[in-house]
Amino acid sequence: MPQHVRGVIAPGRNEPVRIETIVVPDPGPGEAVVRVQACGVCHTDLHYKQGGINDDFPFLLGHEAAGVVESVGEGVTDVAPGDYVILNWRAVCGQCRACRRGRPWYCFDTHNARQRMTLLDGTELSPALGIGAFAEKTLVAAGQCTKVDPAVAPEIAGLLGCGVMAGIGAAINTGNVSRGDTVAVIGCGGVGDAAVVGARLAGAAKIIAVDIDERKLAKAKEMGATHTVDSRTADPVEAIRELTGGFGADVVIEAVGRPETYRQAFYARDLAGTVVLVGVPTPEMKLELPLLDVFGRGGSLKSSWYGDCLPSRDFPMLIDLHRQGRIDLGAFVTETIALDDVEKAFARMHEGDVLRSVVVL
Structure with a gap:
């Protein structure tokens, strides 16, 4: 049964973002529905809003996220309902020429969910970086879910999903x-x-x-x-x-x-x-x-590109280093906000007085 959740969309180039009801379908083969717990406000989301990535509006923004797998589709074996995961936008295929040469961080055919999330009127949404996590739940390819230690809070762990990992x-x-x-x-x-x-x-x-x-x-x-x-x-x-x-x-x-x-x-x-x-x-x-x-x-x-990372290798390693006190991922979090405050977070980004605003759901 498709679910209705709240999410933040960018309706058009440089238009203010707004909260809409998002229709999230049941996961199909190779897909997973994730209950999003936290998602960082990344400059790439602002690029999407400004039309700096492409013109496939409307966008479902948000991609720097952590949450819990709620359900999985047919054939999914690497993650299961209840798993605590960081979402990634490099779900490697294992079959392209980069993967076969042992360089999966250069994968040319990364996976996203095949089904599209929509608005109530059926308008298809383009999820930012194939994720779309400024929403209470999102649909992704199961390979976009990287299991990590649940001891680290989602507002911290999720930052590895993009900016912190990239740097x-x-x-x-x-x-x-x-x-x-x-x-x-x-x-x-x-x-x-x-x-x-x-x-x-x-x-x-x-x-x-x-x-x-x-x-x-x-x-x-x-x-x-x-x-x-x-x-x-x-x-x-x-x-x-x-x-x-x-x-x-x-x-x-x-x-x-x-x-x-x-x-x-x-x-x-x-x-x-x-x-x-x-x-x-x-x-x-x-x-x-x-x-x-x-x-x-x-x-x-x-x-x-994405720090040439391999999420399955790098995310758990960096979470472990954080738990050992060798890096402080929490130092990147300037403030935690609600979904309704994303537009204000973009304004603060322009002003330069935040390192990361993080939406907590």
Whole structure:
């Protein structure tokens, strides 16, 4: 029997979000219905609202979530009703060329639920990142459910579903930060601060946080940055070079997603250093670099999609590290809010005074 729940939709480009009744079908083969307990307000949801991802409105927003499996469809064996899970948007297929080469974090055919959730009038919804978790319940592919230790509160655990995993993974998985490395992180929102945490966890000797907001720089310092650069008053490229003996950082993580900050990252790295783009650009953005500089500086220019994570491997590991006190996932939660407050949370995101607002259901 289909269920009716409350959910937050984005009806059109740059229109205010609103609460609607969502029809959640019974799970079909390979699907699961999850009772959502908490969901972070991620910048990617704002991108969806602004039409920066695509124009498949209306969107059912929310994707950074934890909850409990309520029911599963035919053929589902990895999760069962009652399992506490983090939702992920990389349910790997196991059959594509990346999976068969032992690189499932690059899976080209990730799974989403085949059925669509709808409004009461039958209008089909596009769930953000195939999840749609600003709702009391959501329908996902069973592979999007990653079981973790239920001892960690959902408002904390759910953050691994996107931003925190993206940042930590950008440092550890994509950037391959090693003991003794110098690392610079440009953009110190939730993803950038998670990259700081990842760099510290990997044993980086020097972690330089760059931003235009003093509050964000102070938070990055709390998260483990050893140095900060206010790029309103200092050239970040020159400042990073000065802090690294004139050479530049071994790894520079760009967590903004803009051409200007990417150029800064490119020139702030050491010769043969690595640039990691984890900030999400919008479709109209273009990047221009002298090809001779790309050739002459060597190294690696990488993009980090979801922190190149494998949820089944990385989520339980990071939950364990949190329980051991080696990382503090709770430090990312600025406030907890209700479903009705999502539009206000987007406004606060613009103001820069939150690291993460988390909807608790």
